[in-house]
Amino acid sequence: MGSRIHGEAMPTHLRQATVESTVSVVGFLQGVLRYCAPDRASHGWARMCMYQASDAMDTLGRLTGVIAAQLADNGLNRQAIQHLLRAEDEHLRTAQPPQLPEILRTSHDLAYMPPWLYDWVQRSVAKVLLLLRQVVKESQDDRNEDWFGHCLYQLASMLDELGRLITAIAAVNADSMSHDTLTRYQHLFQQRSRSRMPDADDERYLAGLLGRPGDGEATTWYAIGLAQAGRKERPLQRGSPEGRVLHTLEALDAALRPFRWDDARGRPLDHTRDTAIIYLDALTAVEGEDDDDFPPLYWLPLHEQAAAAAAATVIFGAVPLPGPAADQMKDASGAEGHR
Incomplete structure (x- = not known):
């Protein structure tokens, strides 16, 4: 594998996708912390934390998917890609979380986030932040033949960390929220398993990043890729x-x-x-x-x-x-x- 197939470093178009995904994910993590604060209790801390954490997870998932699409485009077979994605061990969010029998979970009990869960949130946010930094470092190295393996390993770890966190928040609220509510708050309609990566939208996203002609159908991810490709030559300003x-x-x-x-x-x-x-x-x-x-x-x-x-x-x-x-x-x- 290595440089013979995937280049001596992450391609420029994927670097741009990494930067923009990183900025989005950090914003969602800031939102998770913000909605833990007691003054936001009336806004529904569980709802907003699940929203923000799920959006962070899905943004990381799309970056993971487009890297997988690049590997497939380079000729790597699906079995090898799935191995790199650690798809068989993934932790997805769910509307049927495990029961936590020793914890009070009425709406009154959960007006504010329980302290033990707040600690979990902070540790998860910290872990994702540090792993995100590692992905950025790997993406920026001018000579890094194993960029794809290192990045996908860290991305899979972040996805699983957020999946476990969101599942914990859902489990705490399982007695006070319906199955449909948990489904909606976790954005389960947009969740993707790594076993499905890369999918058609990943391939369209990659095509947009590369500036390739579209497949005849205007799609959101192709347009996003084109827009990001147009920004990749712009120098990064420190104050931006x-x-x-x-x-x-x-x-x-x-x-x-x-x-x-x-x-x-x-x-x-x-x-x-x-x-x-x-x-x-x-x-x-x-x-x-x-x-x-x-x-x-x-x-x-x-x-x-x-x-x-x-x-x-x-x-x-x-x-x-x-x-x-x-x-x-x-x-x-x-x-x-x-x-």
């Missing part, structure tokens, strides 16, 4: 949304590089989780809040706002903070200086 996301992931990678980041089960350690969440909050802070009447990250405790602002300063330079959080950040800096 794409540049901020990639720069945040690069900074997170550098911050954690000296440390082991997971335990024997592959779960992020506390330090890893905390750092990843702080860096994602920092990105949220510089992007601005969705309601101009409130300061950035107003839903977080002041010490978490200050930690995010400190990280944003490291990553991007100064970032505005509301008064109390700014004071807390100064107090923390002063205490550090007197040690």
